[in-house]
Amino acid sequence: MIDIFNKKSTPSWSCLFGLALGVLALFGASHATAQITEIVVEKEGVGVDQRSAIFDAIKEALTQVNGAEVAASTIATISESTKTADGKSSYSSAEEMAKKIATATKGIINGYDLISSQKDPSMMGQYVVKVKVKISKLKISAQLKRLRLAVPKIAISRKLNNAAGRQFADDVRNKVVDFLTQTRKFAVMDRTYENISNNELDRLRDPNVKSAELARLGNKVGIDFIVVPKINNFSSKKYIRRSKLSGKKTTRFSSRVDLSLRVIDVATSQIKFSKNLTVRSDIPSKARLASKTARSVSDLIINSIFPPRVISVSEVSLTINQGGDSFSKGRRFLLYKLGKRLFDPVTRESLGREEISLGTVSVISSTDRVTQLNKGKIKFNFRDALAEGITFIIRPDMNGLSSGQARRVNIQKEDRKVQKRINKMKKKAKDDW
DSSP: OOOTTOTTOOOOHHHHHHHHHHHHHHHHHHHHTSOEEEEEEEEEEEESSHHHHHHHHHHHHHHHHHOHHHHHHHHHHHHHHTOOTTSOOOOSOHHHHHHHHHHHTTTSEEEEEEEEEEEEGGGTTEEEEEEEEEEEEEOOOGGGGSEEEEOOOOEEOGGGOSHHHHHHHHHHHHHHHHHHHHTTSEEEEOSSSHHHHHHHHHHTTSTTSOGGGGGGTTOOOOOSEEEEEEEEEEEEEEEEEEOTTTOOEEEEEEEEEEEEEEEEETTTOOEEEEEEEEEEEOSSOHHHHHHHHHHHHHHHHHHHHOOOBEEEEOSSEEEESOOSTTSOTTOEEEEEEEEEEEEOTTTOOEEEEEEEEEEEEEEEEEOSSOEEEEOTTOOOOHHHHHHTTOOEEEEEOTTOOOHHHHHHHHHHHHHHHHHHHHHHHHHHHHHHO
16 A cells, blocks of 8 residues: 555555556546437427427427426426527527527537428418437436435534544545445445536536537436434543553553434435444554544444345355455454344334354455455355355454454453463562561
8 A cells, every 4th residue: 555645655656557547447437437428319399380399399309318307397498598589589590599409408409400391281280390309418327326325524512623623524524435435335426526516517508618518417416315423522542551560661542432323314304324333442543543433334334224245155265245445454244144034023114134143254355346255164055055045244243353453452461461470479479578
């Protein structure tokens, strides 16, 4: 990992080249799913005059592409926006009229060609036209089909409302967004840089911009759920202990964050999930504490909606369908086999499925999409079970320790044993004296 805060760290050219390729691949994929395409639809329209008949044909074309509701709204906009100063709708050329329509519909209609137009005596002299309508359509990213979430600015209690407290809250929020995005199970919507994206969209209204580009306007989507964490308390203490025998000082740190978490259904304001949690750390780093806090928040959300699933198995490892920074090497998880569905006997609501514990697994390695887990001493025929459609999930081992933490605990245990023997020897020597 490149430490951008360490001046001594110098990234290799191969690392930078790999990073550049990754960025290019990412933007290439994004571009492929966000292109503006033009759909040509040929329709007939009927009206008391040629203009009304053209509008009727355009409405039919829009209904076919975007549905009746959008078509009705668009035609109302066209009708109002194409009126001239005298309240009429005469234009010097068909091109001027088409350009006005394209602007009025934010580029949804990129133009039209009038193929034929005539009065029909059998229809009381109404105009019947045939129009080829060019409809510009933005191909929306497939990721927007996922559950859409937003994480607003994290609230903090009044006593923490200072520069340091606000910075810590921002760090936690940014990490929560990172972890939730990396699961590839949610469409996480921006709530920090909206002004910048809005300014870019405003540029599309410039008369010099191609009318087809206007199709990018009016495509913002709403969210399904809003994640609302609040930091209620934060404390950090430093303990210094001096050895009575050697006089050597040892320093220990203890930090604690108390926060509440709610997930709210935006459409109904119903609280779908609510929990209070406490995060502790013995490392003197606010950045590490912010990351650990964010991981606890994202773990709660992910495991209540999309717990990671086992998708493949080898002789020594399991592969799950999630990756990213949340799955750090050595982190431990509890492995479960899903059993029968459970229902509340009173409300008859589903309680999910029975979870049968199989043991503990730990992270071997992780990419941005999948994670390899060491199944350790767990004896189970995963291959046949997966083939039979049995589902396995993992959940964070909230009481477990990483390999590094386990080593520190072992050292502390040995230190206590040595100190206990020393105290016993001192007492015996004093009794002998």
